[in-house]
Amino acid sequence: MKFNEKFNRSLDKQVKLAVTGLSRSGKTVFITSLVHQLLHGLEDRRLPFFKIVSTDRLRGTKILPQPDMHIPTFRYDRAIEQLCGDPPTWPEPTNGISEVRLAIRYLSNNPLLKRMSPIKTLYVDIVDYPGEWLLDLPLLELSYEEWSEQIARLCEMEPRATLSQEWRTFLETLDLTSEAEDSTLRQVSQLYTDFLYRCKEPQYNLSLLQPGRFTMPGEDLKGAPLLEFCPLLKIPQDIDYNDNSLYAEMKRRYESYKEHVVKKFYKAHFSSFDRQIILADVLRTFNTGYASFVDMRDAINMVLKSFHYGKSGLINKFFGLKIDKMLFAATKADHVTPDQLSHLESFLQNMLATSQNNATFEGVSSETLALAAVKCTQAAHTTFQGKKMSCIKGMPIEGDKPIALFPGEVPIEVPMPEEWVEGRFHFMAFKPPRLANVHGSGLPHIRLDHALEFLLGDKF
Numbered sequence: 001m002k003f004n005e006k007f008n009r010s011l012d013k014q015v016k017l018a019v020t021g022l023s024r025s026g027k028t029v030f031i032t033s034l035v036h037q038l039l040h041g042l043e044d045r046r047l048p049f050f051k052i053v054s055t056d057r058l059r060g061t062k063i064l065p066q067p068d069m070h071i072p073t074f075r076y077d078r079a080i081e082q083l084c085g086d087p088p089t090w091p092e093p094t095n096g097i098s099e100v101r102l103a104i105r106y107l108s109n110n111p112l113l114k115r116m117s118p119i120k121t122l123y124v125d126i127v128d129y130p131g132e133w134l135l136d137l138p139l140l141e142l143s144y145e146e147w148s149e150q151i152a153r154l155c156e157m158e159p160r161a162t163l164s165q166e167w168r169t170f171l172e173t174l175d176l177t178s179e180a181e182d183s184t185l186r187q188v189s190q191l192y193t194d195f196l197y198r199c200k201e202p203q204y205n206l207s208l209l210q211p212g213r214f215t216m217p218g219e220d221l222k223g224a225p226l227l228e229f230c231p232l233l234k235i236p237q238d239i240d241y242n243d244n245s246l247y248a249e250m251k252r253r254y255e256s257y258k259e260h261v262v263k264k265f266y267k268a269h270f271s272s273f274d275r276q277i278i279l280a281d282v283l284r285t286f287n288t289g290y291a292s293f294v295d296m297r298d299a300i301n302m303v304l305k306s307f308h309y310g311k312s313g314l315i316n317k318f319f320g321l322k323i324d325k326m327l328f329a330a331t332k333a334d335h336v337t338p339d340q341l342s343h344l345e346s347f348l349q350n351m352l353a354t355s356q357n358n359a360t361f362e363g364v365s366s367e368t369l370a371l372a373a374v375k376c377t378q379a380a381h382t383t384f385q386g387k388k389m390s391c392i393k394g395m396p397i398e399g400d401k402p403i404a405l406f407p408g409e410v411p412i413e414v415p416m417p418e419e420w421v422e423g424r425f426h427f428m429a430f431k432p433p434r435l436a437n438v439h440g441s442g443l444p445h446i447r448l449d450h451a452l453e454f455l456l457g458d459k460f
């Protein structure tokens with residue numbers, strides 16, 4: 001390599017972007033749309049707030065072979081084909097890890113470098129993974145007993161109290177001091193897993209489901225004994241457990257799950273990130289009610305607490321994470337009327353105020369944004385009882401006729417439990433839009449350019 005070329009390379013920059021969000025929060029769609037917007041940045045006028053585009057300094061973007069050859073490639077091609085197909089469809093829930101590397105070429109505006117080597121490259125690495133696995137992170141700080149206690153407390157409240165009944169009844173029949181039998185471990189963990197799956201059903205829509213691999217094992221761990229344990233409801237203090245006991249075996253498997261599954265995942269994929277976006281789908285929980293909302297709020301805060309952005313934080317201690325910018329984003333903002341976007345942002349800000357405070361205290365700069373990676377609705381107006389009202393029009397996920405509706409006002413503060421009355425909100429899911437010229441003009445979105453500017457803008 002010639003000196004000039006070497007010198008140019010040394011001036012190129014790299015960003016690792018952590019896309020963080022619970023399952024179904026919109027990670028895969030966000031990554032797909034982000035890649036799509038960047039690939040179409042030159043032809044497109046959809047990114048007015050992304051300065052590198054609006055100042056005409058972008059010279060093009062390409063997907064490159066990723067640096068980690070052992071990790072599957074993010075299937076952008078497949079996802080975009082689905083999103084832009086006829087009929088367009090959403091990507092499937094993610095069941096494993098994948099990675100994409102982008103090279104963004106741009107014209108430098110650094111006066112010193114402008115003459116020597118004006119064209120620079122910013123490399124952006126992004127990892128996609130199932131949202132379920134994110135909830136494993138808090139386990140790293142918890143002993144088996146502490147984790148069991150947390151789950152036991154959650155199971156005292158509805159709807160978990162009812163949903164966990166079968167598992168709890170079986171668990172209570174077990175003698176924890178008896179010798180561990182594979183068949184018992186299998187049965188009790190299966191009942192616990194069934195309980196977690198029930199919590200996930202749309203009418204309950206609970207988020208705080210641990211361990212993450214129980215409901216999303218991934219190809220590597222399907223049926224592995226490592227997933228055959230469960231938390232305990234009561235741990236009697238004054239009994240001697242021997243090493244072969246059921247209790248000792250469950251505890252051993254929990255510790256090995258942390259060591260071989262959780263730590264490995266975070267070490268390989270959550271280390272050395274510089275930027276983070278936290279995606280939260282708050283609207284879905286508005287529909288399902290207070291319990292579902294509280295569960296999602298607690299799950300996100302619990303995950304963010306584990307990140308502890310300061311030097312002594314868990315992620316930092318274990319994996320050397322150095323995040324300097326963090327974006328909190330309320331996803332699927334196309335489910336609300338445009339006048340409600342600021343409410344959605346305020347709501348998310350209030351919901352995650354402590355986490356945001358903790359991050360900024362440690363010097364991480366942060367912002368809150370309502371966005372839609374793929375805008376599926378159009379804003380419209382209708383007249384109701386003589387009054388002009390905003391509404392949205394789109395193709396509902398179930399059905400093949402477009403509808404117009406007013407989905408409800410987004411509150412700024414969390415409503416009191418008794419105010420979550422049924423039917424107050426109708427935040428409906430929509431099909432992706434049918435687009436004639438998507439490969440020429442990019443996917444429609446809401447504020448993705450703001451997100452790009454905040455996350456990457458200062459690197460150019």
Ligand SMILES: Nc1nc2c(ncn2[C@@H]2O[C@H](COP(=O)(O)OP(=O)(O)OP(=O)(O)O)[C@@H](O)[C@H]2O)c(=O)[nH]1
Nearest residue numbers: 023024025026027028029090093094131372373374
């Ligand atoms: N209207 C609208 N719906 C969206 C948008 N992004 C995601 N969705 C909906 O949310 C669902 C989940 O999105 P994904 O991107 O697959 O979510 P994820 O976070 O990758 O989920 P996991 O892979 O299960 O962790 C999609 O199937 C869509 O129904 C958006 O920008 N607008």
Ligand SMILES: [Mg+2]
Nearest residue numbers: 027028093094
């Ligand atoms: Mg996904």
